[in-house]
Each structure stands twice: as C-alpha cells, then as structure tokens.
Amino acid sequence: MTKKLNFLKFYLPIYTATISKGQSHLYYIDAFASSGKNRLRGVDQILEGSPLIALNTRPPFTSYIFIESNGWYFNELLENIASHQKHFSIQSFFDDSNKLLPDLLRKIPNGSRLFVFFDPEGIQELLWDTVEEVGKRGSAELLITFSCMAVARCCQKRQDEDVLDRFFGTKRWRNIARKRKLGRLTPERARKAFVDLYKIQLRKHFKYVDDVVLVKTEHHKPLYYLILATQDRSLVKIGRQYKTRMCGVE
C-alpha cells in the first residue's frame, strides 16, 4: 500500500512541474479512487489515499476526475475531498470506470494532458479496452497496478480464462500459463513473462513503458508491479530514478 502511495508522492510533483510549463489543461484521473484515506492495518494510522495525494500535489493539476464504484467509499471520498472543492475543478463519479471512462475522455478538450491512475485490487476490475482508450489519446500518461498475484491465481482456474483475456487484451497469456503448468517455467519466470506481455501490449500505444516498483507481501511473495507508460522520455527517466534510488534496483 505505502510503496504505491510513496511513488505517487514522489512522482506527481515532478510530473506537474515538468508538464505544467506551457500547458493550460492538465488532468489527474483516478479511475479506482476509493475513499481518499487509508487506514494502515495493525497500527492506528490513517494515510492519504491517491485522490488526496493528487489534490495536495504542487504545482497542482488544473482538473481532477475521481471514479469509484463502491457507494460506501464514494460517499467517504466526497467527505474527504470536500475542503478542496472550492479551490479546484473536481468531478467525482459513482460509476464503473470501464463504462464511464471512454465517454468521459471524449469530453476532455483535445490538447489536454492527462495523468491516469488505474489502481484496481485485482485484474477483473480493469479491462484492456479501457486502458487502450486512454492510450489512443496520445497525450496521456498511465500508472497501473499490475497484480501478479491475481494473474497467477486466475491462471489456475478455467472459469477465469475470459477474465485474463479481457485484462491482457490478448490470448497470448495462455502460452505462458501452459508452460508454467508443464513445469517449463518457474513461478518467477512466469511472473516476469506475464508482466512483460502486459508491457508489450502497452507499447502499442505508449513509447516508454517501465515497471517502477515491485511490491511484495510480508512473506516476500510478489504482490504487484506499478507500471508507468508515457510518450515522454524524461518522464520515464523520473520513474527509473525512483526505482534506482528508493528501491536500490538498477
């Protein structure tokens, strides 16, 4: 949880400082916004969630869009962002991002720059078609949580084949799953192959794609990657700086 949010806190101010020069419309879109605040398990501590991190970013974005499909979280979100409403242009939607986002993107003026955060819990909430809609805009950056644990879990269930097809936007994941099942790939190599396949998909629309963070469970099992996708070389370099400095990974 915190690693993801730490990355956002590091990256967003550099992003807005870099992009806002000469850019009149700069959107932050949080398509899986949740409540805006997270309670840390085991300790009595509340952390800002991604919507509040974005709203507290300086220089600010010019517009904010939040989407959340759970009514309870959505109401909490409205309360948690209320004090920011008078300072910023904020639109909040109680909806399914996969249904709403394509239309919403069409209403955003051409030439606007967008930073889109896709932070689902697993893989069935985010469809490849939705990711592709963002990619087609050409002026968007994407940050995606890629749950390698959810991918590994779904691969073991025949009924989840469609979920994986819709998530990857291709059936090529089946090859990797087959090799893993036959023991021709170790769990580590299969994980790497799955994330590489997703990155290949993203490269159809984004020039630069990199996994910037790998988060593991307390038992050191890989949980998810954060993947950054952009058209802008300088932005992917910022992600790599984070990877090298904060995680000690080359």
Ligand SMILES: C[S@@+](CC[C@H](N)C(=O)[O-])C[C@H]1O[C@@H](n2cnc3c(N)ncnc32)[C@H](O)[C@@H]1O
């Ligand atoms: C991992 S949480 C997001 C956490 C948030 N980014 C943060 O850092 O504070 C995922 C959220 O997405 C919501 N969600 C799940 N499916 C969704 C969908 N199709 N459209 C919009 N929100 C969805 C869930 O209710 C949950 O609150």
